[in-house]
Amino acid sequence: MTLDPAAAERQLRRGRGVTLFGLAALAALFVVALRFTPPERYQGLAQKIFYVHPPAAYAMQLAFVLMGVASILYLLLKDERFDCFAEASAEVGLLFGGIVVLTGPLWGKPIWGTWWTWEDPRLGFTIIQLLLAAGYFALRSAVRDPVERARFSAVMGVMALLLVPFNHLTVYLFASQHPRPVVLAPERPKAPWEMLRVFFGGLLTFTILYLGFVMQRYGIAVRHALREERIDA
């Protein structure tokens, strides 16, 4: 068996450390964004969401792409660790996706005048990705045999990865057919450096959080897999 319980526990411990560090960075990000970054002229406080929302969206995307890559590697190498990683990454991606679709409307309502719009392609794209990941977990939970579950979910993971460019195409073409219903038309921000550096800090923070979460979740996935093996044996 390729799964090593000691290594999993090590990942879990390290992941906890990385997560703590990430959470501290997140707290610092909040303070810097709210207290030490100039307010945006038109959007005011609502603009502060930009230090959290796009980084979360980026982390979600990172998680799902790595899930797809892990799925390919599993099918090629049949190494269970890739399956555990794919499961971990997909679940962490689901979490970040949840953050994205919760924080987005909070900003959309005051600035666009609506909680949700299909005219911005990114919304449609995010929700399709989230539902795909949810379907992925529906499949995982429905297959009892661990080896079969790993193979099936890897197949779906690879398919989902291939779907990403088509989703992009669909939502962009769909959105380009409609005018955008915007209350305060926010131009593509030409943010000053004081804002940009906080934004990059946000990207870094969410990368750390992704790593911390995924390491812990990977450790848990390995634990589960080992327990399943013991029960079968």
Added chain:
Amino acid sequence: MIPWRIVAGIAAKDLRIERRSRTGLLTALLFALMVQLIVVFAHDGGSLPLHVYAPSVLWITVALASLLTLNRAFHLERTHAALDAILLAPVPRAALFWGKWLANVAFVALVIVVALPVWLIWFDVTPVPGLLLLLPVALCTVAGMTAVGTVFSAMAVRTRVGEMLLPVMLLPFFIPPVYFASQATLQLLIERPFAAAALEAWRWVRLLLLFDIAFLTMAHMLFPAVVDE
């Protein structure tokens, strides 16, 4: 290389079973009609005339009827462990995929051929020359949807909740083809010379073809991983 003789054999076997029992095809047909009927009565009857919804209804119907069909595709093999017998025979896994895919496409195409005239009448579609291209567009749409569907159906049938699982896995994959097909249909329904309609629709059909090629290739490569023990 794909042994096309075996592919044709597997597809013919599936279609022969359908022809003899007829329940599957009849059920899918009834289902396709009822989906359209439901839309007619869900329609508020006021502001917008029914023909506005025509392209949407057509592709919702095709998507749902495909789901129903795909759910069935591997159930056929499950009774008496027929799939194991095929897997024991010297049949390349990829050939099995193409055979099942071909049967599924033929099956859905048959449903569409019957559902189309009803759709034309119920949704008050103006008979324009562009309509002649609707069937080829439908084939391009179903080809891609069924490519993903055949692979997923082979997986779903091995789980406890197969019938419920398949739509949840599959519908996100239907979004691009359904969108492209609806847009192509919209172009075909505009009253204008055949060539002009065809040219405008082609802009969307080529996206459908891209989807088909991408997912047929992927399904061809992934299917063996699904059926192999």
